[in-house]
Amino acid sequence: MKKTYKCKLILKTELCPGIFDYVVEAPEMAKEAQIGQFLHINCGGRTTLRRPISICDAGEGFVRFAFQVKGEGTAELAKREPGELIDIMGPLGHGFELTPGEKAVVIGGGIGVFPLLRLARETDCAVFLGFRTKELICMEDDFNEANKNVTICTDDGSYGYNGFAVAAMGEYLMDNKVDMIYCCGPTPMLKTVKQIAEFRRIPCQLSLEQRMGCGIGACLTCVCETKDTGMAKYKQVCLAGPVFKAEEVVF
Ligand SMILES: Cc1cc2nc3c(=O)[nH]c(=O)nc-3n(C[C@H](O)[C@H](O)[C@H](O)COP(=O)(O)OP(=O)(O)OC[C@H]3O[C@@H](n4cnc5c(N)ncnc54)[C@H](O)[C@@H]3O)c2cc1C
Ligand code: FES
CATH class of the missing domain: 3.40.50.80 (Nucleotide-binding domain of ferredoxin-NADP reductase (FNR) module)
Structure with a gap:
């Protein structure tokens, strides 16, 4: 079973109207995250199913993702403020396969x-x-x-x-x-x-x-x-x- 984490939102930016950029504290996921993998996020509110969002970046102790508000789940996620915890499963899936020197x-x-x-x-x-x-x-x-x-x-x-x-x-x-x-x-x-x-x-x-x-x-x-x-x-x-x-x- 894939692990879930309660990740603290440390940075929130609205890139364009309705498109948000989140950085969360996630040291274990950051170590594992491969390019092209995704997170399965419990957006909160009335939504029960998690929503898939791609990993945009990962580094020393953090994971970054960005999303567009489409429906109920992403609208709920967009209400989160820095300091709040977000329930995230991941990293999931099969990402891009890179070949050195290409x-x-x-x-x-x-x-x-x-x-x-x-x-x-x-x-x-x-x-x-x-x-x-x-x-x-x-x-x-x-x-x-x-x-x-x-x-x-x-x-x-x-x-x-x-x-x-x-x-x-x-x-x-x-x-x-x-x-x-x-x-x-x-x-x-x-x-x-x-x-x-x-x-x-x-x-x-x-x-x-x-x-x-x-x-x-x-x-x-x-x-x-x-x-x-x-x-x-x-x-x-x-x-x-x-x-x-x-x-x-x-x-
Ligand atoms: C592997 C993966 C990675 C993704 N990465 C990103 C990302 O980095 N940033 C981002 O903004 N979005 C991403 N998405 C899309 C995102 O998951 C959906 O926009 C989100 O689940 C919509 O949830 P909602 O509750 O807001 O909308 P809902 O109320 O569930 O649906 C609103 C509208 O979005 C459509 N929709 C719902 N889920 C999907 C989906 N998976 N694909 C296409 N349309 C969908 C519905 O048909 C409906 O028209 C990704 C999806 C997948 C499968
Ligand atoms: S989302 Fe359930 S099998 Fe892929």
């Missing part, structure tokens, strides 16, 4: 950028981050601190590269050879990145989102269809994922 592209969109911060810092990569518009850009300073080659893209051209992050990545790949693409974002982005990776024969890892119940492989709420060694097979996103090899994923 040259990579890291691409994310919207709230999908959060689990990519450590990849941006810890791999030799070019980073492409997509947002709908300037007001929704999150963690630009953190990414620029983590990596010297970050391109911010906006769908409406209000800031940075004018257009989708996948277009910016496509241009980069015309002139640069890479060994791996790491992606987390909305489904249309995941699909396009998978197609580009297949066309260019670049290995690729995708982080998937799925509604979850238990978060630990006991309820089957989170199953998705995968192509394991060519055969269709249902896998639990909470155990086998959230990160999968792109060739395994069936959209």
Whole structure:
């Protein structure tokens, strides 16, 4: 059984309206946390099921995560104030697999950028981050601190590269050879990145989102269809994922 911890909220920042950045005291989870894994959080209030939120960063005694208020659970979580304890299970799931010495592209969109911060810092990569518009850009300073080659893209051209992050990545790949693409974002982005990776024969890892119940492989709420060694097979996103090899994923 995965451990749960009562973690003290030590820093709370509202990154954009309705998007919060939390740092919690969590020395044991910080030691274990792998890039791309997630936390299962008891948000409190009337919600009984935990909600999955990606680990954004982890360091000396702390774990950081960021979330957008979507419904009841995340709205309840957003009411927490520094000093309060949050009930967190984790770290859970299978994260990104890194290969030493590889040259990579890291691409994310919207709230999908959060689990990519450590990849941006810890791999030799070019980073492409997509947002709908300037007001929704999150963690630009953190990414620029983590990596010297970050391109911010906006769908409406209000800031940075004018257009989708996948277009910016496509241009980069015309002139640069890479060994791996790491992606987390909305489904249309995941699909396009998978197609580009297949066309260019670049290995690729995708982080998937799925509604979850238990978060630990006991309820089957989170199953998705995968192509394991060519055969269709249902896998639990909470155990086998959230990160999968792109060739395994069936959209
Ligand atoms: C592995 C994983 C990592 C995640 N990481 C993050 C993160 O870092 N930051 C972040 O903001 N969100 C993240 N999410 C999404 C987050 O879990 C949902 O937004 C949250 O559970 C919604 O709960 P709620 O009670 O606020 O909303 P609910 O009332 O449960 O639902 C509100 C709306 O959100 C939709 N929804 C609920 N759960 C999910 C889900 N899992 N995926 C997609 N849509 C959902 C519902 O269909 C509904 O439209 C992640 C999800 C997964 C599976
Ligand atoms: S959420 Fe229960 S099996 Fe994955």
